[in-house]
Amino acid sequence: MPLKPLIGLLGVLVAALSAEFNELVLATALVDVRGALGISHDPGLWIESLYASGVAFGMALAPWLSVTFTLRRFTLFAIALAGGATLLIPFAPDLSVLLGLRLVQGLGGGFTIPLLMTTALRVLAPPIRLYGLAVYALTATFSPAISSSIAAFWTDVVDWRFVFFEALPLGAVAAVLVWHGMPQDPPRYERLRQFDWKGALLLAVGTGSFTTLMYHGNHQDWFNSHEVWILVSLCVVAFPLLALNEWYHPLPLLKLQMLARRNFAYGVLGLFLFLVLSLSSSLLPQTYLVEIQGYRALQGHWITLVIALGQFLMLPAVAYLLDHSWADARGVTLCGLTLILTACVGSSLVDASWNREQFYVWQVLQMVGQPMVVLPLLMIATNAVQGPAEGPYASALVNTTRSLAAPVGTCVLELIERWRGALHSERLVDQVGQMRFNPAHAATLLPGSVAALPSDDVGGHAERLAHAVETQASVLTTADSFLILSGFGVALAVLVVLLPLRTYPPRILFAKH
Known part of the structure; x- marks a missing residue:
């Protein structure tokens, strides 16, 4: 296989990881950043919710726009947009400008992350596609775990501004790799005449209302608030109209007909449930150590670092396992879920005497179990994609649903606390x-x-x-959170048993056609 497309894929990976860090590192270091900028708690909620709104909208639009303006040009644009907004945030003159930049930053991040799956499906031949999917899986398993370590290093050792400045070297490296390695396709500007304006508007209203509701609903006392009723009404109206519009549009942003394929529908729903479940390993232990034991971020990040570094060993190992015809991806998933659920139940035994050391055993189980869930899931879903032309549509559906997992997970934890x-x-x-x-x-x-x-x-x-x-x-409450989040794992296990059909690794499956 030629080397240049792999260089381009590496560039998109660096850009996607940078976009993930823009969200996750800031979320971890938000208290320090708010304190440095003099922002109170309530405006701080908008820092998170506006970013999530931008991500959700950007993830839905990115695959369509990348086909229209070419994958290479649009990826470079997304890198520049996300990086530029990120670097300007520490210098924002007031809160309104900061929040506007945060929305643009989220949009740039949302543009970037789906391009990784789009690129992987395009440039990777069947014999190595599984290992390319392992690269994409890093954004679901590695990024959330390593963000605590990065945030701890910037805030406790260097300077809080580097939470944003880290985007400069990562964006520069990503741009060079994409510029050199991504193929130069001709643009297809004629598609703009068929742009789904109604779908884009309904997406903006629906995803913006939903993410705002998830982050602000608890603070607004839910249905005792007129604002919450308005947001719920917008969601109830926008999403059905969006589904109807996308179903009949000749060139939709989201090709909903693909959800009729059982394996692809499993991939979309399964990734959402997995990302909510993964909060049990990436957020809860760190939150417990900070709030109960008084740890600084630099003291507590080691427990999530175990999961992060383990991905470089586990993801290739799981890819190698799945690359054999005798390995049933559904069985591998159930084994991984068993490990994760065991870790959740074990962590729910937490008491006031626990410190960092008591979490290590359960984090190791998470480290082994998470790749055994997410990589088979991605293989099952992408094997249902029929040809390169469907790659952008598949990426849009998978990533748009994925973008809603973090707001939902945050809302679930707040409801448990409440x-x-x-x-x-x-x-x-x-x-x-x-x-x-x-x-x-x-x-x-x-x-x-x-x-x-x-x-x-x-x-x-x-x-x-x-x-x-x-x-x-x-x-x-922390113990309850582990148990309740494990319920998402049980739901995913039921989904594995009921929905997907047996599939084979791309190296074998596509050799038959």
């Missing part, structure tokens, strides 16, 4: 109250949280008990 956290707090306060602040009884109820205090120190004892109740409620 409902289960409040329940645990009420129960603990009630039980402590029944014990009439007896230190011995309280120490039994709140193990490891109440130290001996002088009997006449009533105020100090009450303050210590309040802190102990808050800590224990947070620990119990």
Whole structure:
């Protein structure tokens, strides 16, 4: 196989990873960045939600635009757009400009990430396609895990501005590789006469409303808020109209007819469920260590680094396994899910005495299990794509659905905190109250949280008990979060059993045709 297309694919990979870091590293370092820029909590929510809106819209449009303007030109444009907006954010003169740049940054990131799948499906021959899909899988398994380490390095060691400045070298390398390696196709400007303007408008309204709802719904007290009712109404109207428009449009942005293929529908739904499930490994342990044990990011990032570095060993190993006709991708997926669910259940045993070391065993299980889920899923889905012409449509559907996983996952964790956290707090306060602040009884109820205090120190004892109740409620909520997220893994296991049909590795499958 010629080397130049592989160089181009490497460039798109670097650009996609940079776009992922723009989202994930900033999300991890958001408290430090908000503090440095003097932004309070409420405006900080818009920093995340506007980026998510831009990503969702960009992922839906990118494959169509890449065919129209050529893959090479549009990739370079996406790299420049994302990089330029990222570098300007630290110098924004006010909050409104910053939020506008954040939306543009999300749009650039959304443009970039689907191009990795589009490029892989185009340039990789069947004998090596599985290993190319392993490259794409890095954006689903490696990026979320390594982002904590990168954020910790920038904020605790270097300077918070490098959360944004990292885009400069990554974007430059990506642009050079894409410029050199990507084929120079002729543009197809005639497609612009058939551009799906209605679909684009409905996508902007639907995805923008949905992502805003996911990030702001809990803060707005859900259906007690008029704003939430408006957002829900927009979603209810926009998405059905979008589906109807895309189904009948001659040149749609999203080719919904592909979802009639069982294996492709499994890939779209399965990747969404997997990405929500992966929050159990990338976000929950780090959040627990920061909030309960008082870790700085630089102290806690080692547990996610285990997963990140393990991908360079596990993804090629799983690709090699799947490249044999006797390996059933569905069976490999179920084995991986078993490991991930075991890790979730094991992590749910967390208590107030846990530190970084107690998470390592469960993170290793996540490290092994995640590639065994995501790579078979990608193989099953892409094997259902019929020819290179369908590659952009497949990328649009898979990545648009994928873009909604992070907002949904964030919303799920906030709902767990809202409902289960409040329940645990009420129960603990009630039980402590029944014990009439007896230190011995309280120490039994709140193990490891109440130290001996002088009997006449009533105020100090009450303050210590309040802190102990808050800590224990947070620990119990974290345990619940692991269990509830594992429910997404159970749903994915059911989906694996019911939906996809047996398929074979591309090297064997496409040799038969």
